[in-house]
Amino acid sequence: MNVIKNYKLFYAISLAVIAVGLIMFAVNGLNYGIDFTGGTMLQLEVGKFVSVEQAREIVSVYDENASIIHSGPEKAELIIRSSKDLSNKDTTEIVSQFVEVYGMDGSNFQTQKFGPFMGKEIRDRAIFSVIIASVLMLAYISFRFQFKFGVAAVIALVHDVLVTFAVYSVLRLPVNSSFIAAILTIVGYSINDTIVIFDRIREESKIYPKLGFGEVINNSINLSLRRTLFTTLTTLMAVTILYIVGVEDVKVLALPLIIGMLSGTYSSLFIATPILYSLKRLKTNG
Amino acid sequence: MRTRSISIVAAIIITVIFASYIGMNGLVLGDKTIRSAKDSIELGLDLAGGVYVVLEANTEATGDELAQMMEETKAIIGKRVDGLGVSEPNIAIEGENRIRVELAGVQAPDQAIDLIGKTALLEFKTPAGDTVITGKNVINSQVLFQPNEYGVNEPVVSLELNEEGRQSFFEATSVLAAKTETLDKIIYIVLDGEIISNPMVLEPIIDGKPVITGMYTLDEANDLSNLIRAGALPVEMVELQTSVIGPTLGLEAFEKSILAGGIVIAVIFAFMLLVYRVPGFVASLALTIYVLLVVGAMILIGAKLTLPGIAGLVLSIGMAVDANILIFERIREEILVGKTVRVSIDAGFKRALRSILDSNITTLIAGAVLYFYGTGPIKGFGVTLTIGIVASMITAVFFTKYVLRLMAVITGGKNLKLYGV
Numbered sequence: 001m002n003v004i005k006n007y008k009l010f011y012a013i014s015l016a017v018i019a020v021g022l023i024m025f026a027v028n029g030l031n032y033g034i035d036f037t038g039g040t041m042l043q044l045e046v047g048k049f050v051s052v053e054q055a056r057e058i059v060s061v062y063d064e065n066a067s068i069i070h071s072g073p074e075k076a077e078l079i080i081r082s083s084k085d086l087s088n089k090d091t092t093e094i095v096s097q098f099v100e101v102y103g104m105d106g107s108n109f110q111t112q113k114f115g116p117f118m119g120k121e122i123r124d125r126a127i128f129s130v131i132i133a134s135v136l137m138l139a140y141i142s143f144r145f146q147f148k149f150g151v152a153a154v155i156a157l158v159h160d161v162l163v164t165f166a167v168y169s170v171l172r173l174p175v176n177s178s179f180i181a182a183i184l185t186i187v188g189y190s191i192n193d194t195i196v197i198f199d200r201i202r203e204e205s206k207i208y209p210k211l212g213f214g215e216v217i218n219n220s221i222n223l224s225l226r227r228t229l230f231t232t233l234t235t236l237m238a239v240t241i242l243y244i245v246g247v248e249d250v251k252v253l254a255l256p257l258i259i260g261m262l263s264g265t266y267s268s269l270f271i272a273t274p275i276l277y278s279l280k281r282l283k284t285n286g
Numbered sequence: 287m288r289t290r291s292i293s294i295v296a297a298i299i300i301t302v303i304f305a306s307y308i309g310m311n312g313l314v315l316g317d318k319t320i321r322s323a324k325d326s327i328e329l330g331l332d333l334a335g336g337v338y339v340v341l342e343a344n345t346e347a348t349g350d351e352l353a354q355m356m357e358e359t360k361a362i363i364g365k366r367v368d369g370l371g372v373s374e375p376n377i378a379i380e381g382e383n384r385i386r387v388e389l390a391g392v393q394a395p396d397q398a399i400d401l402i403g404k405t406a407l408l409e410f411k412t413p414a415g416d417t418v419i420t421g422k423n424v425i426n427s428q429v430l431f432q433p434n435e436y437g438v439n440e441p442v443v444s445l446e447l448n449e450e451g452r453q454s455f456f457e458a459t460s461v462l463a464a465k466t467e468t469l470d471k472i473i474y475i476v477l478d479g480e481i482i483s484n485p486m487v488l489e490p491i492i493d494g495k496p497v498i499t500g501m502y503t504l505d506e507a508n509d510l511s512n513l514i515r516a517g518a519l520p521v522e523m524v525e526l527q528t529s530v531i532g533p534t535l536g537l538e539a540f541e542k543s544i545l546a547g548g549i550v551i552a553v554i555f556a557f558m559l560l561v562y563r564v565p566g567f568v569a570s571l572a573l574t575i576y577v578l579l580v581v582g583a584m585i586l587i588g589a590k591l592t593l594p595g596i597a598g599l600v601l602s603i604g605m606a607v608d609a610n611i612l613i614f615e616r617i618r619e620e621i622l623v624g625k626t627v628r629v630s631i632d633a634g635f636k637r638a639l640r641s642i643l644d645s646n647i648t649t650l651i652a653g654a655v656l657y658f659y660g661t662g663p664i665k666g667f668g669v670t671l672t673i674g675i676v677a678s679m680i681t682a683v684f685f686t687k688y689v690l691r692l693m694a695v696i697t698g699g700k701n702l703k704l705y706g707v
Contacts, residue, residue, distance in 0.1 A: 035527075045535055088396035088528060107335065108534040115342075115526040125659055133655040137648050144644055181594060181656065181667050188652020188671075189605065192645035196612065199641035227615040231608040234557060238550045238604025242597055245546035247539040249332070253597050253667075 003221050004214040007274035014159060014271060021166020030169055033176030036123065038116030040086040043071075043248070044078045044098055045108035055080070058097045062090050071248055079248070085113065126180040130161060133187050145198055148279040153194045156264075156272035160190045163263040164256050173255065182256035189235070190264025193228050194272045200224045201276070213280050217273050225269075232265040291695040298689060302574050309578055324544065326585045330592035333540045335533030336390035339399050341523040343383040352383060355520050360385055362516050363402055369512035370398055384526065395530045397509070403523050404478060406513040410455070410496070411474040418458040418473070420518070423451025427514040429507045432497065441507035443498040443514065452494030460490040477510070543596040550600050551577065554607055562614045562706040564697060568689045569610040569682070576606050576681040580673055594667035602674025605649070609682035613638040614706070621707050627699030628691070635687050642683065646675050 003010070034041050052068045055078055059066050066082040080094075091111045098104040134154050142150035161183055168175055200220035208216060239261065243254035307313075312322035331338055347355060356379050363385060367375045376388040392398045408421035426446040431439045447455055458473070465471050468486065475483040475498050483500040501507040554573065558566035580599060584591060617634030621627060653675060656668030697704055 043535070045532075045538070088399050088530075091530070092394075092396045105532075105534055107532040108538075109530075109532040110535050111528070111530040113525070113528040115524070129655050129659040132659070133652050136651045136655070140648060140651065141644075178594065181660065184652055184656050184660075185598075185601070185667075185671065188649040188656075191648045192608065195645040195648065196641045199644060203637075223619075224615075227611055230561070230611045230615070234554055234607050234611065235601065235604035237553050237557070238600055241550045241553065242543075242546050242600050245542055245549060246597070247542050247593075249539065249593050250543060250546070250597050253594060257601070 001222055001225070002218055003270055003273055004218055004277055007270075007277070010270035010274065014163070014267070018159070018162045018166050021162065021169045025165075025169040028169070028172070030175045031172040032119060033174045033179075034081055034083075034112065035114045035176045036119035037083060038085065038114050038119065039081065039083040040091060040114075041082075041110075041112045042078075042080040042091060042094060043110040044080070044095065044104060045072070045076065046078055046098060046102050046104045047076055047108070048102065049075050050078060050098075050102050054102075058094060058101065062086055062094060077248075085115070088113075122177055122180060126183065129180075129184055130187055133184065134158065137187075137191060141195070141198075145202060148276060149198050149202075152272045152276035152279060153191055153198065155275050156194050156267040157187055157191050159267045159271050160186055160260050160263040163267075164260045167259050168256065174252065176252065178249070178253040179256050182253055182260065185257060186260030186264060190260060190267065193232065193265055193268035196228060196231075197221060197224050197268055197273060198276070201273075214277055217277055221269060221273060228265060228268060232261060236261050288695055291692040295689065295692050295696065298571065302571055302578075305578055306574055309581065323581050323585065327581065328585075328588055328590045329536070329540065330590040330595065331388050331390060331529075331536075332531055332593045333536045333591060334390050335531050335536040336388065337392050337395040337398055337530050338386060338388040338528070339402060339525060340380065340384055340386050340527040341403055342526045343385075344522040344524050345383070347521075348382075356383065356385065358520050359523065362519055363387060365516035366401055366512060369508075369516065370401065372398075385523070391533065397505075399525070399528060401509055401513065403525055404513060405519045405522050406516070407478055407518040408514055409476045410458075411476055412458060412462065413470055413472055413474070416458075418454055419447060419451045421514055422517070423447050423454070424514055427511045429504070429511050430497075432499075434499065440499065441501050441504045443501070443507055443511045445496050445498070445514065447494035447496070449494075452492075455494060455496065456490055456492050459487045462487040463489050477513075482510070539593055540596075543593065543600070547596065547600045547603070550603055554603065558607060558610070564693050564704045565610070565614045565617065565686075565690055565706065568686050568693060569607055569614070571689065572610065572681040572686045573603065573606055575685060576674075576678055577603065579677045579681065580670070583673055583677070584670070589669060592667075595670045598667040598670035599674060602671060602678065606674065606678035606682055609638075609642045609646070609678060610686055612642055613682075613686065618705065618707055621702060621705060627697075627702070627705060628694050631687075631690055631694055635683070639683065642679070646679055649675055 055068050059068060059080055063082040063084045063086065066080050069079050071077040071079050095106070095109050095111070099106045134157060137157070138150045138154045141153050164183060164186060167173070168179065197220055200223055201217055204220050205213070205216045236258065239254050239257045243251055243258060246254060308320055309323045312325065313320040343352070343356065343359065345352065345355065360377055360379055364375070364377050367377065367387065367389065370389070370392065372389045372392060374390065378386050380386050387402055389398060406421065408424070410418040412418060424445050425448050428444055429441055430444045432442050434440045462471050462473060471486045472484050473487050474481050483498045485499065498510070501510065551573065555570045558569045560566070562569065580602070613634050616638045617630045620630035620633045625633065650672060653668050653672035657665055657672065660668055
């Protein structure tokens with residue numbers, strides 16, 4: 001596999017994905033969860049199928065425009081989202097009406113309410129966290145390797161965050177605080193593959209000092225290909241099983257992790273290394 | 287040498303199986319019982335069911351003044367929660383001006399939330415609008431039954447005032463009792479600006495024990511008494527975020543997450559055994575110990591397991607074998623260039639260690655950032671991720687190295703297929 005030779009293709013693919021994501025973001029914005037926009041969410045395990053119309057008969061008294069969707073394997077679960085700040089009394093009433101009318105188990109529900117100003121704060125905090133984590137990692141990798149390695153690794157990392165963001169923006173998946181946690185985990189984990197390859201590059205260039213840097217990089221990638229794929233595979237299996245078996249709250253955490261990890265492996269192989277190569281060449285030319 | 291290695295490995299395997307059995311099923315030894323991990327671990331609200339509220343202080347105050355206000359508020363909310371009879375409530379100041387209250391297993395969540403957030407400024411006012419006494423003058427309050435005007439017993443809140451309160455109350459009631467017009471004789475009992483009772487003063491009250499009537503139910507009287515006893519909040523608290531989780535829903539999430547964890551472990555065992563054979567078996571042992579360590583550590587430090595926490599744990603199981611894969615791939619490389627199995631094992635560990643350290647430290651950085659900047663359950667995710675990384679370094683590196691060397695002695699290192707080559 002010759003990564004250095006085809007780097008333009010890899011850059012193009014990544015830039016295209018990110019660009020589409022950013023354009024969709026500019027046009028449509030993101031599909032924010034209620035913990036970002038403020039509002040009320042009820043998750044009711046009704047125990048049997050209740051149609052949206054039937055559910056709306058109860059809910060519309062409190063909010064006509066509430067979104068009602070089904071969830072769970074037998075569609076026996078209802079997720080009701082309202083942009084209104086329903087009072088605790090209202091939500092309790094809604095739950096008890098489902099208990100009365102549809103024989104729901106009165107302990108099998110969850111309600112969540114968020115004030116309207118939480119969203120901005122969560123977002124700012126998240127962006128701040130990603131920046132802090134990136135700076136710390138840049139410092140660490142620069143210390144252990146060289147500054148250029150650090151820059152390449154952090155670019156790959158930002159790439160993974162942007163790709164995940166792009167997928168969420170294009171597919172209109174809900175962005176909530178679990179998404180933020182997932183992004184930060186991606187920031188921590190996706191860099192691992194990159195470091196394993198960089199470590200190999202560091203080692204190979206010591207063993208073969210006469211070889212061109214491009215060749216060293218290609219050799220290192222090919223030598224660490226099996227372990228890069230296998231390490232990703234085990235973690236990816238874990239997250240995918242979580243996504244399939246887990247409940248709704250776990251799914252929303254697992255999905256961005258799956259996307260981020262795929263992107264992380266891709267960027268370790270096809271983005272981080274060519275960038276490192278370009279950075280190194282800059283030095284030789286100048 | 288070989289016999290010794292076999293017995294050590296056998297002892298390890300038996301211990302691991304035994305410990306896993308206790309972890310999964312618990313153990314009864316005579317009159318002593320060890321509960322299974324599932325029953326021993328403390329569950330967060332999202333798994334156990336309950337209520338949490340995040341309240342924000344509506345104030346311009348900053349710095350020390352704000353900090354003191356928040357401490358007072360926290361103490362008062364603590365007293366109110368005590369009145370609800372919730373076991374192990376969790377009340378914490380978040381950031382500078384927020385308080386998170388977590389209550390497990392509350393019966394009437396909406397009532398509890400209202401009670402927690404009420405400012406509860408109690409005032410006794412004259413018809414002219416002068417404040418006679420406030421909640422600060424109250425030493426004690428309790429619910430009593432007393433017959434109303436129709437002779438039916440109704441719940442009332444009986445107050446006991448401090449000396450200052452008794453004095454002012456006596457003076458005010460003396461003035462009011464002397465008035466002739468009915469409307470002038472009324473004392474208004476006001477809670478958060480709302481008149482909750484307006485009795486007529488017939489004679490001066492000298493004993494400092496006023497009674498508040500007008501409650502419809504015993505619950506209402508209990509709540510009011512509880513609020514007065516706990517005192518008024520020094521600042522208005524605005525409800526920022528509320529979550530109510532029914533106990534059954536939490537239980538289901540817990541069961542499903544455990545199932546997911548089990549499947550993940552099984553699949554990773556299978557993968558490691560298929561690809562790496564003998565080392566894969568050792569890695570599976572190490573992974574089992576890893577899970578036992580992490581769960582054990584969480585039980586010991588009393589960390590609460592949350593849903594994102596379990597997700598973090600399961601994720602860390604997938605990451606824990608990463609170190610082993612890096613080592614085994616190195617060993618494989620060394621064997622392929624013709625070194626003996628034993629030499630390859632040592633070289634593999636030595637060479638892989640540097641990249642394992644570097645990559646894990648970067649993940650630790652992210653874990654720490656999650657912990658410091660995350661709130662609520664996200665913090666829990668950061669904790670399990672961090673514990674997981676540290677524990678996995680220990681088991682994946684040290685334990686695996688020790689046992690793999692023993693295995694090399696046992697297998698003689700001749701059959702390379704056993705090493706996935």
